[in-house]
Amino acid sequence: MKTIVAILVLIPFFSFSQSASIVGRWQLVNESSCVDDELGVEDDDMQNLIDDMKGRSNKSPQVIEFKDNSTAKESTKIVSKRKSYNSNSFLYRFDGRGLYFLDKKSRTIIEGFTVEKLKSDSLIISNSTRVCETKIFVRIK
Numbered sequence: 141m142k143t144i145v146a147i148l149v150l151i152p153f154f155s156f157s158q159s160a161s162i163v164g165r166w167q168l169v170n171e172s173s174c175v176d177d178e179l180g181v182e183d184d185d186m187q188n189l190i191d192d193m194k195g196r197s198n199k200s201p202q203v204i205e206f207k208d209n210s211t212a213k214e215s216t217k218i219v220s221k222r223k224s225y226n227s228n229s230f231l232y233r234f235d236g237r238g239l240y241f242l243d244k245k246s247r248t249i250i251e252g253f254t255v256e257k258l259k260s261d262s263l264i265i266s267n268s269t270r271v272c273e274t275k276i277f278v279r280i281k
Contacts, residue, residue: 166277168202
């Protein structure tokens with residue numbers, strides 16, 4: 141009987157300790173767009189050329205920082221490239237399965253993402269409206 145009680149007490153502890161937090165600094169390491177999927181490049185030389193062109197587009201690291209108070213800050217435009225959205229500081233809401241970026245003034249949703257994978261060192265999200273757009277982040281210090 142004591143063993144059963146001990147197991148029931150420890151199960152929530154272990155499941156809670158396994159969950160990762162989104163709070164921290166994350167660097168974008170890879171992103172795919174719907175255009176990449178539509179092209180369907182089969183030639184290795186063409187794929188190398190596309191990868192090379194993507195690598196030259198942005199030399200500075202793209203970093204986003206999520207804080208405890210539900211605010212986030214990005215070094216460059218990672219979340220939304222819309223012209224109407226022009227701030228690097230915004231609010232976010234994370235419910236475990238969805239990550240939503242909100243405008244600071246109006247508190248309206250700028251972008252919504254589905255969290256595909258969240259571990260202590262990696263984060264994979266895909267755009268809720270365009271599933272073929274995926275962003276892969278790694279945690280940095």
